[in-house]
Amino acid sequence: MLESLDAVLLARIQFAFTVSFHFIFPSFSIGLASYLAVLEGLWLKTGKQVYLDLFRYWVKIFAVAFAMGVVSGIVMSYQFGTNWSVFSEKVGPVIGPLMAYEVLTAFFLEAGFLGVMLFGMEKVGKKLHFLATLMVAAGTLISATWIIAANSWMHTPTGFTMNARGQFVPAGSWLPIIFNPSFPFRLVHTVIASYLTTALVVGGVGAWHLLCDRTSGHARKMFSMAMWMAALVAPIQILAGDMHGLNTLEHQPAKILAMEGDYQPSPDGAPLILFGFPSNEDATVHARVEVPKLGSFILQHNPDAPLSGLTDFPRDLWPPTPIIFWSFRIMVAIGFAMLGLGLWSLVARWRGRLYDWPWLLRAAMIMAPSGFVAVIAGWVTTEAGRQPFTVYGHLLTAQSHSPLAAPAVASSLIAFVLVYFAVFGAGVWYIFHLMRRSARPRGDEPETPIRTAGITPASGIDHQPAEQD
Template identity: 50%
Template sequence: MDALLLSRIQFGFVISFHIMFPAFTIGLAHWLAFCEWRWLRTRDSVWRDIYFFWLRIFAISFGMGVVSGIVMSFQFGTNWAVLSERAGNILGPLMTYEVLTAFFLEATFLGVMLFGARKVPEKLHFFATCMVALGTLISTFWIISANSWMHTPAGYTLTAAGVFEPADWSQIVFNPSFPYRLAHMVLAAFITTCFVIGGVSAGYLWRREHVAPARRMLTMAVLFASLAVPAQIFVGDLHGLEVGKYQPTKLAAIESHWDAGEPGAGVPLVLFAWPDPQAERNDYEVALPRVGSLILTHSWAGEIRPLTAVPREERPPVAPVFFSFRVMVGLGLAMLALAWASTLQLRRGRLVESRWLVNGWRWMTFAGFVALLTGWYVAEIGRQPWVVYSLLRTADAVSPTLSTASVVTSMVAFVAAYAVIFGAGIWYIRKLVRQGPLPHDPGPESDEGERRPKRPLSVDSPFEGEAIREARS
């Protein structure tokens, strides 16, 4: 392993950790704003219990996201100095805008959100929660803009020394892939958080704990997922059309499409295969004729450019892209089936009595994280060997004086530090989840952090028939 490969592995390791926490906090911040809005509208104490329960988890997740983000930004200078030198005039301002417009906004109101419940008026506290949620969206806007520009660069001029200079900032920010990637990422963050909330609440119902808030959380998760998951599939389809237009080699790798085949024969939908890059073929292939054309081009006889149309050195690693995409799509379809089946049972009033659906939400708690990571692997591995697509190779962007020993040393340090920091953070989040949403009174006469006994099981306890509940009443 040379310094280039190790640097790629190190950056992939760091960003895999980092992306999970901001994505979770994007969705969680908006969930908190919704819960506090419901509390202010209804004065139902259950909503306030739910709010403060997830607020503690949000605080820990937000902190871990900041820590991992700082580490990642340093790598642009240490491991990818040539990228910083040649594309810094564009990427640097975009990331600076993220700090000025989003991070400062979040930092300003985060303290009020976390510690101001008993110190500021309720409406001001709700405003602070909304500002933090807005800050997460603004942050996503700028980061996705910078990343999308590296996939579909626009609005630049290239000097004789190979340095990118901004020519039109509107084209840089709103580059061709940006709208689709932004919508896809925001929906992915919301869905990830939705399934965590649904999975946690299903766990409480399964164990017959915190039944009232768990019912409410699961209901909200089901309703949101039933709308957001099909919206994500629709946006993903639009994004796929954009990839076929601007990054056809990535699309060919996603489908492991090696040869053009007979004219008019269309593109098959490969359900499973084992890509063989050396032989330029698929082994053990299971495919549906022409269905790939219908999905990828919206035409029964549509064609996409095969991998053999470009030289070997310009193709991405096919197997990671091919399998990651199928994991992402498979989880998306499983989420859709679970959400719609749960919605049907919810309308019938039998959701929490359905053991297989409740158990399904438990098993799918972390499905959003897996789909999120595999989606990023498709996007980032699929654009290889380019770091700025078709303009700057990854091999040419690494720091020229970087040694293998230094990358190994920093990688070991990252793994050890992440094991301690994120291990402790995840352990504490798990502890908060096991404790559950306890009754909370923010008034001055109560202790905000005081533990109270769990609510006893009520007649709303799940998995009991109507006759038993009536008898207990």
């Protein structure tokens, strides 16, 4: 049975599985590291104990998430040598140094200051400890910069030439490789996504504690800060996504056409297909629901602008349209849900009910994991949309894999699934355990906390005034 499977498909599934696990943790730790820096900075500036308590609460969660991100990243990198050795041999002169720069700059910076941030509060002084926190936050951003530079180069490769061995090598300066055409758009979009992912987790945790005890000043503070982030940054992310889409249309038009489900050319303006069931076999979207000309308006800011279709490209170079058609819509739907949550929180602030509007708190809890779903959906859209290439337009995925038999790849895939769910499942469970605990120091716990607001009628949550931040 295993012999009948495709080794390349299994290798792709294995990489997708491991990178999906890995992507969850950096998308959280990047935003959380910056949040910790903000909390400690506010504590130093205002002297308010609540900021220090929140810092100590979230730094424990950051430590666990950071550790799982490092471990999952190391495992993922081994696959370049096991399942994708041909890819590694061909692009190593370009990708290898970029990964090395990430280790030499970002990882060493994070590792050097992480211990001080976690254990040095009482040992090195306030200012030096704050410097360590800033360095860890900067390290996470620098790490994201190098990784996204390498990934973006694979989508929009520039600044290279081919040597006699068929390898991609720098043509001269490294600047065109690092600052390739899609890099700035992808970096901004990814970092903002990390901040929103963290904000929604913080907001969801704060909402849960508020539903248990709406008098908690710690829960109020974290919920208020998270909702400000959602309200202010979600619109920026939508704008950044639009700019990223325009850049992708210029450099990877087939990906955009697959995302939109545009199989046929639209000389008088393309519609926006809201829903449907794309089929590469018959080059159409079945049961489609569309808005005329809106697709051209979004992609080219002109409702009558002509737009090409996938049929203008060779069929063997089409990406898997059904996958990215739906992953893109999941990402966009969650993005607008984030915007809606942020606007709802602004209304609640204006009405003086930010902390005692039960449905808002429940919505924030429901939305807590949505950032992770959005970043995974965005990653699927980006990477599946690059197919059938690993280096867009130059190196096919079918030419990149190691000469392994399907049973060997299938065995390692099964092992990865079992180990990942066991190890990282335990880590995620421990993070939930930490989140359930109150951010208030143990000596300050109320004797009888108010129970679930809005569910226990006696709580009277809908009738008591709430302090606003």
